[in-house]
Amino acid sequence: MLSQKGIIRLSVIFGSVFWSLLTIVDMMTLFSQENNIEFGLPGFVANLLLTFFIISVLTFYRYNIGKAESVNFVELLWRVFVFGLIATLVTLMIEFFFSIFGAHKFAQNLLIINLFYHVILGLVIGFLISTYVVWKRLILYQKSKSLLAAWQIFEYALMMTLIFDLFSHDYQDTSFLVLYSILALIGIVLSFNLKWIAYLNFKQKWRSLLFIFLVVIYIWYFFKSLMSYSEQTVLVRDLLDSVYILAVITFIVVYSLISFLVILFNLPTTSVFERKIKEAVNFQRLSQSIPAGESEEKVYEILLDSAVSAVFSDAAWLEIHDEEDDVELTLTYNLQKKEIKDIEKAFEKSRFKKVLNSEFEKNTVYPKISANIKNTLNRSVLYFPVLIKNRKIGSLVLLKQVDDGFNKEMVDIIDTFVNQASISIENFRLLNEAIVTERYKEELDIANRVQSKLLPDDLVSTEAFDIHAFTVAADEVGGDYYDYFQLDDHRTALIIGDVSGKGTSAAFNMAQMKGIFQSLVQLDLDPKDFLIHANSALSRCLETTSFITVSYFVIDSNEQRINFARAGHCPSLFYRTDTQTSDFFKNKGLGLGILRNSNFHKYVQVNDFEYQPDDVLVLYTDGVTEACNASKEQFGMDRLLAALTRYADQQPQEIQKGIIDELYEFCGKRSLDDDYTLVILKFK
Amino acid sequence: MVNIEKQIDEQTGHYEIIVIGEVDASSSIHLDEALTTAMTESKHILVDLRGLDYISSAGLGVFMSNIQEIEAEGIRFVLFGMKEKVFEVFEILGLDQLLVIKKDKEEALEAVK
Numbered sequence: 001m002l003s004q005k006g007i008i009r010l011s012v013i014f015g016s017v018f019w020s021l022l023t024i025v026d027m028m029t030l031f032s033q034e035n036n037i038e039f040g041l042p043g044f045v046a047n048l049l050l051t052f053f054i055i056s057v058l059t060f061y062r063y064n065i066g067k068a069e070s071v072n073f074v075e076l077l078w079r080v081f082v083f084g085l086i087a088t089l090v091t092l093m094i095e096f097f098f099s100i101f102g103a104h105k106f107a108q109n110l111l112i113i114n115l116f117y118h119v120i121l122g123l124v125i126g127f128l129i130s131t132y133v134v135w136k137r138l139i140l141y142q143k144s145k146s147l148l149a150a151w152q153i154f155e156y157a158l159m160m161t162l163i164f165d166l167f168s169h170d171y172q173d174t175s176f177l178v179l180y181s182i183l184a185l186i187g188i189v190l191s192f193n194l195k196w197i198a199y200l201n202f203k204q205k206w207r208s209l210l211f212i213f214l215v216v217i218y219i220w221y222f223f224k225s226l227m228s229y230s231e232q233t234v235l236v237r238d239l240l241d242s243v244y245i246l247a248v249i250t251f252i253v254v255y256s257l258i259s260f261l262v263i264l265f266n267l268p269t270t271s272v273f274e275r276k277i278k279e280a281v282n283f284q285r286l287s288q289s290i291p292a293g294e295s296e297e298k299v300y301e302i303l304l305d306s307a308v309s310a311v312f313s314d315a316a317w318l319e320i321h322d323e324e325d326d327v328e329l330t331l332t333y334n335l336q337k338k339e340i341k342d343i344e345k346a347f348e349k350s351r352f353k354k355v356l357n358s359e360f361e362k363n364t365v366y367p368k369i370s371a372n373i374k375n376t377l378n379r380s381v382l383y384f385p386v387l388i389k390n391r392k393i394g395s396l397v398l399l400k401q402v403d404d405g406f407n408k409e410m411v412d413i414i415d416t417f418v419n420q421a422s423i424s425i426e427n428f429r430l431l432n433e434a435i436v437t438e439r440y441k442e443e444l445d446i447a448n449r450v451q452s453k454l455l456p457d458d459l460v461s462t463e464a465f466d467i468h469a470f471t472v473a474a475d476e477v478g479g480d481y482y483d484y485f486q487l488d489d490h491r492t493a494l495i496i497g498d499v500s501g502k503g504t505s506a507a508f509n510m511a512q513m514k515g516i517f518q519s520l521v522q523l524d525l526d527p528k529d530f531l532i533h534a535n536s537a538l539s540r541c542l543e544t545t546s547f548i549t550v551s552y553f554v555i556d557s558n559e560q561r562i563n564f565a566r567a568g569h570c571p572s573l574f575y576r577t578d579t580q581t582s583d584f585f586k587n588k589g590l591g592l593g594i595l596r597n598s599n600f601h602k603y604v605q606v607n608d609f610e611y612q613p614d615d616v617l618v619l620y621t622d623g624v625t626e627a628c629n630a631s632k633e634q635f636g637m638d639r640l641l642a643a644l645t646r647y648a649d650q651q652p653q654e655i656q657k658g659i660i661d662e663l664y665e666f667c668g669k670r671s672l673d674d675d676y677t678l679v680i681l682k683f684k
Numbered sequence: 685m686v687n688i689e690k691q692i693d694e695q696t697g698h699y700e701i702i703v704i705g706e707v708d709a710s711s712s713i714h715l716d717e718a719l720t721t722a723m724t725e726s727k728h729i730l731v732d733l734r735g736l737d738y739i740s741s742a743g744l745g746v747f748m749s750n751i752q753e754i755e756a757e758g759i760r761f762v763l764f765g766m767k768e769k770v771f772e773v774f775e776i777l778g779l780d781q782l783l784v785i786k787k788d789k790e791e792a793l794e795a796v797k
Contacts, residue, residue, distance in 0.1 A: 545745035590778030
């Protein structure tokens with residue numbers, strides 16, 4: 001395929017070639033006529049060359065003249081004007097030449113006259129077709145399907161006349177006249193498509209008027225000189241005998257006249273249209289979302305600016321006083337801030353107040369008011385509250401120096417502006433809130449990662465037991481805790497804990513518990529002392545309503561004994577292989593941080609028991625036993641006990657999986673409302 | 685959701701708090717308020733927990749945080765009528781050793797004197 005540039009270049013070349021050939025052929029025809037020599041070529045060959053020339057010029061302009069956009073209407077007209085000017089100047093020069101050498105024999109030579117006529121012919125065709133294409137672009141601006149169809153009929157009909165013109169006709173032929181009339185009629189109908197005119201501003205309208213006027217002048221001049229040639233001399237070819245050319249001229253003139261008149265009559269209403277466009281643009285500016293990082297102030301500025309220009313206000317101010325979001329500003333237009341007080345006073349005193357809210361509007365708490373005021377430069381006031389989510393954050397006040405300066409249309413447009421500004425502000429705030437929330441979420445993710453480091457990432461099985469742990473937090477961070485420490489080659493300390501509450505505060509307390517465990521465990525205390533020290537430490541750092549429950553175990557693999565104490569934590573489960581039964585260790589105990597004085601030791605009871613190979617110890621948090629199903633029934637200790645008994649012959653990981661699966665099945669869901677943890681030891 | 689009511693026995697002057705529903709992290713605030721008001725107004729407080737279905741660790745924290753003040757001020761503070769499931773929670777944590785918990789109102793009235 002040819003590029004657009006290629007087509008333009010080719011059309012220039014073809015146009016020049018066809019014009020030259022046409023001129024040569026016509027000259028030869030003339031020469032042979034004058035000298036009575038038989039000329040071999042039939043008449044329609046020359047006509048064909050003319051047709052090809054016209055088609056080349058048409059192609060050239062079709063691709064050279066861009067689509068009409070509201071910005072370039074005048075530019076398009078300017079092109080037509082310039083080309084017309086050049087063509088006129090050349091024609092004038094030729095006329096000048098003849099008037100100087102008029103008496104000379106040389107100037108009366110038919111060959112010379114016809115040669116110049118061909119030059120004019122080329123220029124006129126160029127001008128007509130360029131104008132025709134520009135008119136086409138203007139007519140088809142904002143085209144509809146039916147308009148396009150009508151235009152295509154017109155254009156195809158014009159093409160048909162080119163074929164008709166191949167066979168020379170006189171303009172007095174009936175067929176010529178009929179064809180011409182039809183085309184003229186379609187042309188007139190099409191000429192009433194003038195949408196582009198509405199988009200011209202005042203200045204552009206004046207320029208358009210001038211250009212169109214000149215186009216008509218050019219055409220009149222061309223037509224006149226072509227006529228004079230055809231009357232005064234013998235022409236081998238008369239352009240006015242072509243239906244195509246006459247139809248195009250008619251169309252151009254008709255459209256010029258109509259658009260001239262329409263532009264002329266549109267001049268007075270231009271300012272209204274311009275204002276409507278400006279309102280639309282302002283509305284669009286207001287409704288654009290504010291990019292993050294920018295401030296709301298921009299919206300307020302646009303609001304004041306658009307409101308002032310929409311109602312031709314003489315002065316105005318916009319006051320925003322939003323305590324909730326800490327926004328405080330006063331923007332003024334053509335007004336000193338100190339004048340505001342006087343106007344407000346006058347406004348309050350005014351006896352000509354009118355509430356503008358419509359009846360069905362719910363917000364009569366914050367009325368919109370128009371009023372006439374006295375004793376100030378400004379005589380009428382339009383007062384609008386600025387509301388966000390039905391909360392007043394400020395007010396817009398417009399002023400005029402005449403009484404009753406604001407009509408219904410103005411009130412409506414201000415209403416839309418204020419509403420749109422509120423929406424923009426609201427969206428902006430929502431967006432900011434969303435960003436903040438997103439940031440909190442990220443922080444929580446970090447907390448989650450930090451917290452997961454607080455739990456031992458892999459529990460190492462020892463010679464004495466295999467161990468496996470499983471924990472899930474209800475929120476991003478949780479309050480469940482377990483840890484272990486190798487005291488020496490045959491003794492291991494093990495802890496499980498649950499911080500009261502859940503979420504972030506629980507997570508902080510859990511971190512404290514970790515610190516306490518890690519420091520106290522190194523002292524190799526017995527369980528009772530461990531709990532007493534831990535309680536004493538936590539009493540100083542927990543808030544009054546928080547407590548931590550723990551169970552602390554010391555496992556001795558030499559003696560196959562476990563020494564443990566429970567501080568308010570859920571009783572641990574123990575499965576005995578020899579009897580194949582499970583049971584709880586329900587010794588007494590009190591949560592850490594509950595009793596914050598020296599009496600705590602009274603409530604610690606240490607217990608010990610022996611274990612056999614394949615016995616299983618299960619530590620858990622209350623998230624497991626208190627998990628509820630849909631009918632608010634708790635999973636409970638008995639179900640946990642039964643589940644352990646069922647899976648106790650398997651490895652810790654499988655036991656955990658079995659218990660958790662049963663838990664999920666019982667609850668009917670996989671997400672529980674509390675943190676839950678299972679630590680399972682199987683002795684060797 | 686929790687519903688907390690209070691009433692003062694005109695004859696004995698006992699302050700009675702009736703807790704109905706579930707006490708979790710958010711509703712524990714109401715329980716705390718009720719307890720604090722009761723402790724400023726009376727030295728004989730009965731807490732009727734017959735209608736309590738569930739208490740979370742945050743709810744337990746409310747009782748726990750007041751234990752030392754109850755002791756220091758010499759307040760007679762009696763809980764009664766707990767469902768078994770609720771009592772278990774108190775028991776596991778060890779609060780049954782620190783608070784006076786009675787089965788029914790008669791025993792509670794006896795204990796609060």
